[in-house]
Amino acid sequence: MxxxxxxxxxxxxxxxxxxxxxxxxxxxxxxxxxxxxxxxxxxxxxxxxxxxxxxxxxxxxxxxxxxxxxxxxxxxxxxxxxxxxxxxxxxxxxxxxxxxxxxxxxxxxxxxxxxxxxxxxxxxxxxxFTAATVDSQARHLLESLPWASERHVAVVGATGSVGTAVARLLARDGAVGRLTLVARAAPRLEALAADVGRAVPTLTSTDVAAAANADLVILLTASADCVLAPEHLAPNALVLDATQPRNTSPDLLTQRPDVTVVDGGVxxxxxxxxxxxxxxxxxxxxxxxxxxxxxxxxxxxxxxxxxxxxxxxxxxxxxxxxxxxxxLGFVPAPPTSFGRPIEDAVPALSAVPAVPQPSAVAA
Structure with a gap:
């Protein structure tokens, strides 16, 4: 070295x-x-x-x-x-x-x-490493929460650099039961779906409202504004927001107290x-x-x-x-929501997930 x-x-x-x-x-x-x-x-x-x-x-x-x-x-x-x-x-x-x-x-x-x-x-x-970290966090969330029975994950911003990698990571070993991929570029979206759809049932949409049935919504958009509205989320949905500037607002928690927003990529x-x-x-x-x-x-x-x-x-x-x-560390941080610890609200999220070892599955 x-x-x-x-x-x-x-x-x-x-x-x-x-x-x-x-x-x-x-x-x-x-x-x-x-x-x-x-x-x-x-x-x-x-x-x-x-x-x-x-x-x-x-x-x-x-x-x-x-x-x-x-x-x-x-x-x-x-x-x-x-x-x-x-x-x-x-x-x-x-x-x-x-x-x-x-x-x-x-x-x-x-x-x-x-x-x-x-x-x-x-x-x-x-x-x-952002994709690796978000993948680790998503797996931890799905394993920890009993209501995520379908393991239905929506990736919003799926055709971006990180979104594409996260979708492929989640699909390559059956970590999820169903994927919904949301992005603005329809041709790139369909190409990605054709790839990951060989491993897991996959739907696509150019409308963020398609995330409304997902157990977990992973937000990987590039915007200066909030992207998710209360009507875009299922009851008790989890949101993993890995955007900077972030594309969720604390107001979402007031409007939808059943929803948990987790800070992604930390x-x-x-x-x-x-x-x-x-x-x-x-x-x-x-x-x-x-x-x-x-x-x-x-x-x-x-x-x-x-x-x-x-x-x-x-x-x-x-x-x-x-x-x-x-x-020196370099593992996903204990989960927070808008910078505040969330273990009191969702005790299952209090454990720190380990970064999984590389898979033998080829890219």
Whole structure:
């Protein structure tokens, strides 16, 4: 194994601009969102090194802020790609050997495809370990809850990079009894269904209302807004929301108290510290895309890793890397709902699921 190297991870303000920018410097939270919306759109702002990263008591990398909000990235993707590229330049200047694309910085670059010609730094979109983590969480939820008798899972955002991998992971060994795949791109949806449908009964739809009969809804969409409404969910449904910015609202729990929303794609790294900033999670927790970047750097991987949609071989490779660094954690975090522990409401969810070992089934 080659020597470990520093890494950088890219973040951006989500939908509540003032709230997220206050994580860089607290007084920034006093500025109205409308002011930030105009400034971020119009000013050629440089990326910001907003925090350092420590794991195991050692400084291992940096968090770099892309000064463009979630809606800006989705509405002006060309400008978004340019700003992401400048943030990658900053990561190189910081001495990073790997850069991870957080949240919509991955979406706007086509999962990193727009950066694949770079030879000065390795790029990963984090989607392989995100898929591994969401798969582990989904299996744990299905095994823990007695009312999920049909093991009917809806994957919303199924044709995205992570959604495709998660659908294939759940189908390859019969972990689910039925799949409903929901996405906007009908041709890609039908192609995916033809693939996974050989292993498990599969339906498709371009309407999120098709999730209304599922025991578990896995949300993997790329949007700046809430996607699920109360009428889209079955009685006692579980929602695993692995989106950033998240596509569920706490209001859903008020409108549908029978529904449980679980924070998806969150990983436990007990010694992790974000120094001088805040990425919206407590110390010791990280999003799986961040964790993938750390895994690569700490294991000495060089070059690009997850670019575009990851194959199942790459997903299993991240599980191998996590197993090699198990002394540092890198397992799904104890379940939370909007950041709060949920074991009191749903006791079956209190156990921490182990990351399953790679399957012998070919991708």
């Amino acid at each position: 080659t020597a470990r190297h520093p890494f950088s991870f890219l973040v951006h303000p989500r939908t509540r601009l003032s709230e997220d920018l206050s994580r860089v410097w607290r007084p920034l939270g006093r500025v109205p969102d409308g002011v930030y919306d105009t400034a971020l759109r119009r000013l050629p702002l440089a990326p910001v090194t907003m925090a350092g990263i420590e794991i195991g008591g050692e400084r291992v990398g940096h968090v770099v802020l892309v000064p463009f909000g979630a809606r800006h990235l989705l509405q002006a993707p060309a400008e978004g790609r340019a700003r992401v590229a400048r943030a990658v330049d900053r990561a190189v200047r910081l001495g990073s050997g790997t850069v991870g694309l957080g949240a919509l910085t991955a979406t706007v670059t086509g999962g990193g495809v727009a950066l694949r010609d770079r030879t000065d730094i390795g790029v990963t979109n984090g989607n392989a 990983v436990d790294i007990p010694s992790l510290r974000i120094v001088g900033g805040d990425i919206g999670l407590p110390h010791g927790r990280a999003y799986a895309c961040f964790a993938e970047t750390a895994l690569l750097a700490l294991s000495g991987h060089r070059g690009h890793f997850s670019i575009g949609a990851p194959g199942l071989d790459l997903v299993d490779r991240t599980r191998d890397l996590a197993a090699g660094l198990a002394h």
